[in-house]
Amino acid sequence: MTDGASVIRVFIADDEGPARDRLKELLGDIAAELQTQVVGEAANGLEAIERVPSSGAEVLLLDIQMPGMGGLEVARHLATLEHSPAVVFVTAHDRHAVEAFDLNALDYLLKPVRAQRLAAALRKALAGGSPGREQLARAATGAREYLSVAERHRIALVPVRDIVFLRAEQKYVTVRTREREHLLEESLVALERELADRFVRIHRNCLVARAAIRGYERSGDDADGPRWQIVLDGIAERLPVSRRQWPTLRSLLP
Amino acid sequence: MASIRQNVFPDVLPDFRNLGVVARVLLAVNALALAGALYAAPDFPQALDGFVRAAAFFEPLLLAELACLAVLSPWSGRLAYWAGCVAVIVLVTLLAGAYHAALIALGAEVPARIARTALICAIVAAGLLAYFRLLTKAYSPALAEARLQALQARIRPHFLFNSLNAVLALIRRDPKRAEHTLENLADLFRTLMSDARSFVRLGDEITLLERYAELEQLRLGERLRITWELDAAPSDALLPPLVLQPLLENAVYHGVEPGTATGEVLVHIERRGDRVLARIENPHLEAEVHRAGNRMALDNIRERLALFFDAEARIVTQSVNGRYRVEIEMPYRSAQP
Numbered sequence: 001m002t003d004g005a006s007v008i009r010v011f012i013a014d015d016e017g018p019a020r021d022r023l024k025e026l027l028g029d030i031a032a033e034l035q036t037q038v039v040g041e042a043a044n045g046l047e048a049i050e051r052v053p054s055s056g057a058e059v060l061l062l063d064i065q066m067p068g069m070g071g072l073e074v075a076r077h078l079a080t081l082e083h084s085p086a087v088v089f090v091t092a093h094d095r096h097a098v099e100a101f102d103l104n105a106l107d108y109l110l111k112p113v114r115a116q117r118l119a120a121a122l123r124k125a126l127a128g129g130s131p132g133r134e135q136l137a138r139a140a141t142g143a144r145e146y147l148s149v150a151e152r153h154r155i156a157l158v159p160v161r162d163i164v165f166l167r168a169e170q171k172y173v174t175v176r177t178r179e180r181e182h183l184l185e186e187s188l189v190a191l192e193r194e195l196a197d198r199f200v201r202i203h204r205n206c207l208v209a210r211a212a213i214r215g216y217e218r219s220g221d222d223a224d225g226p227r228w229q230i231v232l233d234g235i236a237e238r239l240p241v242s243r244r245q246w247p248t249l250r251s252l253l254p
Numbered sequence: 255m256a257s258i259r260q261n262v263f264p265d266v267l268p269d270f271r272n273l274g275v276v277a278r279v280l281l282a283v284n285a286l287a288l289a290g291a292l293y294a295a296p297d298f299p300q301a302l303d304g305f306v307r308a309a310a311f312f313e314p315l316l317l318a319e320l321a322c323l324a325v326l327s328p329w330s331g332r333l334a335y336w337a338g339c340v341a342v343i344v345l346v347t348l349l350a351g352a353y354h355a356a357l358i359a360l361g362a363e364v365p366a367r368i369a370r371t372a373l374i375c376a377i378v379a380a381g382l383l384a385y386f387r388l389l390t391k392a393y394s395p396a397l398a399e400a401r402l403q404a405l406q407a408r409i410r411p412h413f414l415f416n417s418l419n420a421v422l423a424l425i426r427r428d429p430k431r432a433e434h435t436l437e438n439l440a441d442l443f444r445t446l447m448s449d450a451r452s453f454v455r456l457g458d459e460i461t462l463l464e465r466y467a468e469l470e471q472l473r474l475g476e477r478l479r480i481t482w483e484l485d486a487a488p489s490d491a492l493l494p495p496l497v498l499q500p501l502l503e504n505a506v507y508h509g510v511e512p513g514t515a516t517g518e519v520l521v522h523i524e525r526r527g528d529r530v531l532a533r534i535e536n537p538h539l540e541a542e543v544h545r546a547g548n549r550m551a552l553d554n555i556r557e558r559l560a561l562f563f564d565a566e567a568r569i570v571t572q573s574v575n576g577r578y579r580v581e582i583e584m585p586y587r588s589a590q591p
Contacts, residue, residue: 015511016416016473022423044514065412068514092415112419 008122009039011057011085013048013074015066019111023061023090023118030119045069046157049077054153057085059125064091064108069146072139077148077155079133080185086125088118143194147175149182158182160198164212164232165239166191168205178234202230202249203242213252216241265335267342268386270323272585274564275386282382283316284309311365315353315375319346343379350375390561413469413503420473435472438465445495453562455589456523456530457489459498463521466499470506478510479518486524492587493530494562498523500551501534501580509536509578530586538578552580559584 010027014020020041027036040055042048046068052060060078064071071089078084089108107128109121146157162177168188175182192199192207199207212233219229219240228246229238241249268275288305295301322345323330330338354368364371417439424432445462467480502521510517520535552571559567559582567584 015477016420017475018420018423018473019416021427022419025423025426046514067512092412092419111415112422 007035007037008126009056009058010036010122011040011042011048011052011055011060012038013042013045013052013060013066013071014063014090015043016063017043019063019090023113026113026115026118029115034119034122036122045071045074048074049148049155049157052078052085053081053155059122060085060087062087062089064089064093072136073144073146076133076136076144077146077157079136080148080150081155082150082152086128088121088125137190137194143197147182147184147186147191149175149184156182160195163199163209164235165206165208166199167207167239176235176237200249200252202245203240206239208232208239210252213249215253216249265387266390267327267330267333267335267338268383269331269564270320270327272564273566276320276324277565278386279320279382280316282385283312283378286378287312308365315350318353319349319375322349339380339383342383343376346379347372347376413507416473417469420469424472431472435469438469441465442469442499445499448495452495453492453587453589454495455489456487456491456493459493459495460484460487460489460523462499463502466502470510474506474510477513477516478506479516481518481520483520483522483524488525488530488586488588490589491525491530492589493584494558497555497559497582498532498534500555501532501582504551504580505534505536505578509539512539513537525586528586530584532582533579535577535579538573538576555582 012020012023014023020043024038027038030036039057040051042051045066048060048062048066049069060075062071062074066074071091075087075089078087090111090113091108092111107121107124109117144160146159147163149156149158158175158177163175164178165176166184166188167174167176171185173184173186173188173191175184188205188207192201195207198209198211200210200213202208208230209232214231214233216228216230217238219227219238221227224243227243228241230241230249231238270276287308288301291305291308292298292301295304323342326345330341333341351368351372354364354371357364358368417435421432421435421439424435442462442465464482470478471480498521502519505519506517510519517537520533522531522533522535524531552569556569559569563584567582569583570581572579572581
């Protein structure tokens with residue numbers, strides 16, 4: 001254990017005011033064995049994403065059930081940071097619900113939290129570092145509502161519903177919304193699997209939002225027949241459709 | 255009435271002022287008469303003819319008997335179940351006899367002798383009472399389950415643990431408020447664990463609503479804003495217990511908690527003539543898709559309303575302009591005798 005001089009910087013994210021107060025009280029109670037300092041608070045997931053990166057927090061006490069964005073998704077986005085904090089999940093759920101989230105892989109505290117458990121969880125989290133991205137992805141059920149792009153002290157969130165297409169290029173995936181482009185360090189295959197409800201593959205390297213498809217244009221002919229490209233809502237760019245995906249895509253239009 | 259805990263549901267006489275009960279009696283008696291006529295006559299036209307003649311005889315009697323039972327129901331309801339049954343049968347038989355005698359005195363044609371009329375009436379009355387008893391028994395599992403469900407499902411563990419957590423946060427900085435909160439929690443659980451088989455006063459149910467709302471307010475702070483429209487609420491009205499609280503809980507759980515903005519909840523209760531109307535509204539959140547459990551509470555409330563009020567109560571849900579609304583309508587019954 002480190003000596004008394006080092007103070008652990010803690011960030012608390014919980015949508016209920018009294019719950020945040022309680023955690024602060026408990027941190028005070030364990031001060032004799034574990035010196036902590038609360039460097040920030042958030043009342044929902046989006047606030048946490050906004051504030052955690054610049055807070056310098058080493059550990060994040062993160063409620064799982066929060067409005068706007070749940071704790072698991074928050075943790076997944078924060079994991080893209082260069083220095084992402086260690087995470088201790090907190091939940092009022094009973095065991096049944098915890099199993100539904102498949103949290104077994106992760107460390108979590110049940111509310112009401114006991115001081116000794118909190119101290120132990122903080123120590124363990126600091127020793128173990130931040131949870132891995134794959135581990136978090138496994139624990140989360142369902143698709144994310146946002147994709148995140150880590151900048152130096154900030155995380156930019158791109159709402160999945162705003163995305164028109166996703167295109168793989170070399171190491172990155174380009175995320176195109178109506179307004180602008182972002183670069184993402186994820187695999188297109190994993191994104192396709194996660195977002196299958198909303199996106200469809202049009203080419204080996206490209207997924208488009210089903211809701212954005214407006215139609216198809218013939219771009220020319222070659223030896224095997226006509227070639228098509230897709231017309232998307234809100235952007236001028238036309239994207240080529242592969243011959244293999246064409247039958248699936250044609251059936252999507254009424 | 256003292257009831258044995260293991261015994262699920264005490265027998266009670268049907269409520270003769272309830273439209274559902276009256277409708278069932280009318281249907282059953284006419285169906286029996288038609289069956290009798292079909293059995294007695296050689297072909298269908300004659301059977302129909304026989305039924306019409308019989309109806310002309312028994313219909314006035316039937317209506318008069320139902321009217322008498324409705325008028326006397328406050329008194330018959332106070333008797334023990336079996337004594338009440340005997341009283342009802344005796345009353346029906348006596349009325350039949352009197353009716354028959356009056357017809358003879360007026361010189362009208364009567365289809366049978368007086369003893370036969372009285373006997374048929376007694377048998378039909380006994381048969382119908384047996385039918386109503388079975389009907390109540392068929393519904394009673396819903397009541398037995400109501401309590402269990404209340405504890406296991408409807409009061410969500412999520413709510414209990416978060417509330418306890420909130421109390422823990424209060425104990426040091428505001429012990430008075432912590433005490434008050436624990437008292438509210440105790441009241442809520444007392445009601446949940448109490449007997450779900452008897453009526454409660456609307457005034458008491460409203461108090462419960464307010465205590466529950468205080469607990470949620472503590473947790474959610476300014477995210478929850480409840481508007482109470484209770485000026486026209488008849489606090490002496492009787493209703494089954496735990497009809498409104500689960501609806502308010504649903505409103506908070508589905509309409510306020512998952513949102514980041516302030517959630518406006520409306521509780522409106524009023525008396526309109528001989529009906530009591532209750533309406534609970536909350537924001538209809540789009541993101542709110544993966545929270546289950548709403549249906550179960552609604553189904554249970556619907557079943558219990560049917561048991562207490564038969565066909566006279568209804569519960570309707572709708573979603574308009576981004577608001578989700580549950581409306582309950584039930585007959586106004588006063589706790590005052």
